[in-house]
Amino acid sequence: MSTTIASQDTARWRSRLALPAYHFRDAARYAGVPTRTVTSWHRAAASRPATLPNREPRHSLxxxxxxEVAFVATFRRLGISLQKIRAARDYAAQELGSEFPFVQYAWKTEGSHLMLRMQDITGDVEAGKMVAADMRGQVAWEDVVADRFTxxxxxxxIAVVWHVARRGNPVLIDPRVAFGAPSxxxxxxxxxxxxxxxxxxIRxxxxxxxxxxxxxxxxLRFEGVSDDGVMNGIGCSVPGSC
Known part of the structure; x- marks a missing residue:
């Protein structure tokens, strides 16, 4: 019985992953990019041939x-061009039959290249082999590839938890919790x-x-409340002293 309930719970939160729930401006704030970046990326993605049916441009993500926006923002901060990001995404989407390969597969970087495990692309289980998705499948070795997506x-x-304010901060986005709201x-x-x-x-x-x-x-900081206001409210004169 418990296994059945757990399966039903998993099916429920997975069914919400493709539903519009985040305004562009909120997605931009979470990812730390301008709203126009989110809008541009989403419109470009919506114009590609879809592997899922009935995908149309919307005003929410x-x-x-x-x-996917979070990954794009991270790639850009690493100095990787939008051209390479799009090339990697398109290659992975085609080879894997995935609408959202940045979300559904674990990525790494090597210099300015975006890497996937060869096992994901070809089924080859030989340890340590990686594929440069932005170079349409050129092979590299995992020991020279950095895992940047902590x-x-x-x-x-599936990237099911986003430490949206960086790892170690308690603010998370998790579709299984609070309907995916930052919490x-x-x-x-x-x-x-x-x-x-x-x-x-605060008390x-x-x-x-x-x-x-x-x-x-x-x-509260995540929601834009100033440090001075928060610290006064908790009775702390110095952040971290409470």
Whole structure:
């Protein structure tokens, strides 16, 4: 019985991954890029031949599309050109039959190249072989390839948790929790911000949700509350002193 319930729960959250849930401006804020970057990438992606039916341009992104934007932002920060990012994505989508290969496969980088395991592309299980997706399959070896994507946790080869404020910060985006809203220990950060805006103190919020004060601080910072305001609200004169 418990196995059946777990399978049903998995099916429910997986079914939400392709549903529009994130406004472009929010996706841009989470990824740390201009809104126009998100809009441009999404429109370009929507114009490609789709491997999933009925894909149309929208004003909101699904979880899959949000995480793809996060990967694009990370690649750009690593100095990889949009041309190479698009080439890698298109190659992987074609070879793997995947609508969102950045989300559904674990990527690494080698210099300015985007790498996938050869096993994912060809089924070749020889250890250590990687494929340069932006060079249409040129082979490299894993010991010279860097794993740069520490902000994502994977389950069944899907980037299912995004440490959106960097690993070590309690703010996460997880489609299994709070319907994929940025959250702290399951409490959406927008709720923390709403309580704060209503004039409640961090102590009051802590009493209701049982969150450590510093986790509430991280959630409020993520929602744009200034450090001065947060620290005054918690009674701390220096960040980290509570």
């Amino acid at each position: 699904s979880y899959y599309e949000l995480i 902000e994502f946790d994977y389950q069944d080869d 702290v220990s399951g409490i959406p950060t927008w709720i923390l911000k709403g309580r704060w805006d209503a004039g409640e103190t 009051h919020i802590q009493d209701d949700y049982g969150l450590p004060p510093q986790d509430i601080v991280h959630g």
